[in-house]
Amino acid sequence: MSFSGSGTVKAVAVSRPARLRGEITAPGDKSISHRAAILNAVANGEARVTNFSTGADCASTVEMLRALGVDIDHRPGSASRGGELTVRGVGMNGLSEPADVLDAGNSGTTTRLMSGILAGRDFQAIISGDASIRSRPMGRVIDPLVEMGANISARDGGRLAPIVFHGGDLRGIEYVQGVASAQVKSCLLFAGLRADGETTVRSPAISRDHSERMLAAMGAPVRTDGPDVSITASELSAVDVEVPGDISSAAFWLVAGVIHPDAEVTIRNVGLNPTRAGVLTVLREMGADIETINEREVAGEPVGDLIARSSALHGIEISGEIVPLLIDEIPVLAVAAAQADGETVFADSEELRVKETDRIAATVEWMVAAGADVEDRPDGMVIRGGRPIRGVTARSHDDHRIAMALAVAGLVAEGEMRIEEAGAAEISYPSFWRDLSTISGTVA
Numbered sequence: 001m002s003f004s005g006s007g008t009v010k011a012v013a014v015s016r017p018a019r020l021r022g023e024i025t026a027p028g029d030k031s032i033s034h035r036a037a038i039l040n041a042v043a044n045g046e047a048r049v050t051n052f053s054t055g056a057d058c059a060s061t062v063e064m065l066r067a068l069g070v071d072i073d074h075r076p077g078s079a080s081r082g083g084e085l086t087v088r089g090v091g092m093n094g095l096s097e098p099a100d101v102l103d104a105g106n107s108g109t110t111t112r113l114m115s116g117i118l119a120g121r122d123f124q125a126i127i128s129g130d131a132s133i134r135s136r137p138m139g140r141v142i143d144p145l146v147e148m149g150a151n152i153s154a155r156d157g158g159r160l161a162p163i164v165f166h167g168g169d170l171r172g173i174e175y176v177q178g179v180a181s182a183q184v185k186s187c188l189l190f191a192g193l194r195a196d197g198e199t200t201v202r203s204p205a206i207s208r209d210h211s212e213r214m215l216a217a218m219g220a221p222v223r224t225d226g227p228d229v230s231i232t233a234s235e236l237s238a239v240d241v242e243v244p245g246d247i248s249s250a251a252f253w254l255v256a257g258v259i260h261p262d263a264e265v266t267i268r269n270v271g272l273n274p275t276r277a278g279v280l281t282v283l284r285e286m287g288a289d290i291e292t293i294n295e296r297e298v299a300g301e302p303v304g305d306l307i308a309r310s311s312a313l314h315g316i317e318i319s320g321e322i323v324p325l326l327i328d329e330i331p332v333l334a335v336a337a338a339q340a341d342g343e344t345v346f347a348d349s350e351e352l353r354v355k356e357t358d359r360i361a362a363t364v365e366w367m368v369a370a371g372a373d374v375e376d377r378p379d380g381m382v383i384r385g386g387r388p389i390r391g392v393t394a395r396s397h398d399d400h401r402i403a404m405a406l407a408v409a410g411l412v413a414e415g416e417m418r419i420e421e422a423g424a425a426e427i428s429y430p431s432f433w434r435d436l437s438t439i440s441g442t443v444a
Helices: 030-041 056-067 108-118 131-135 139-147 182-192 210-217 247-259 278-285 320-325 327-339 350-354 359-369 400-410 422-427 432-440
Strands: 002-004 011-014 020-025 046-052 071-075 083-088 125-128 152-154 160-165 174-176 199-202 222-225 228-231 263-271 289-298 301-309 343-346 373-377 380-384 393-395 417-420
Touching: 011 400, 020 247, 020 432, 030 046, 030 056, 030 083, 030 108, 030 182, 030 210, 056 071, 056 108, 056 422, 108 125, 108 139, 108 160, 108 182, 131 160, 139 152, 139 182, 182 199, 182 210, 182 228, 210 222, 247 263, 247 278, 247 289, 247 301, 247 327, 247 400, 247 432, 278 289, 278 320, 278 327, 320 327, 327 343, 327 350, 327 359, 327 380, 327 400, 350 359, 359 373, 359 380, 359 393, 359 400, 400 417, 400 422, 400 432, 422 432
Parallel strands: 020 263, 174 199, 393 417
Antiparallel strands: 002 011, 011 417, 046 083, 071 083, 125 160, 152 160, 199 228, 222 228, 263 301, 289 301, 343 380, 373 380
């Protein structure tokens, strides 16, 4: 593996190693880190959040909360451990009007979750971010928040950031999602904490439930009925949170371990929440040899260590209710599909079109260039495995998950895989390239 560029990594070249061996500690879960910071910020009391994600997205959330008057001490993490926050909550109505535009950076999670927190405040606030955030559709949170009574304006007829919050009196609504989205659900639940009456979010399938778990732990009256969730106005009590490792980050090592012909990779401290563990279900259905050991519970979240070993994979169909449980892992699952025997169908995955980039288009682009047999479909893609992946020069499109998926492909490619805009990996996983060097036996 070699690097080019200065400062933040610009490009990385990955070549196939003879074997993959080693142990990696998964970085703190991004989804839980965001929610632990946000909900403790509007709670009563002080909380300590340990193993907080070291990614740039979660740092954007912390800085936004500080700009809203929340006192947060943030100690950076180390190579093997996430950061630590001390959050002194201001209560449900204690946020202050910001002096400047609130910068979400590259974080769609920050933008959508904080929209629920800012809706209906008695002050003006503006959320913006980088070019990616300003191009991503936000109407699916803005529209229901307006229906709840929030006074919100945005570019492109209320669809794009910057998003301006002008106050308003919130009322509970029943909102039916067309596509199961944990971010939209969480946004509306957060707004419902200050709304008159009950807020109910109905979804076509179960999505990650970190918000519901944390809200309940903090004393909020949350009711769940399958994929549907309801909440009424409530104060929150601050709670300490030990953030488990991020299974979305662990997924890259799981796939690397099962597709390389000589591999055994152990990933420690992985969150195994059933609403996030769809990637394990799918890989095992494809024939992956993945062992779970040291299972335990930490702060209400199931945690364990995973061992991934070289496996003979076969194609399957990935569709329906499992898709929301692994939506972020599809770019790297596509790499597994390219190495599997037979056809793998990804369907019901339209959500990937509106991530940091159109992840379906970006995946199809590099796979076609690398010689894979892949078909782009409106709701996903079809990958016919068995063809070798050729090393090519490919763009990440500044999308962290595309950059890391390309690196995993490079571990089994014929020839060198050169990844442009490789620094995008730092958005969610700052130590990714170092960890890749660790298990591949190279020196970065």
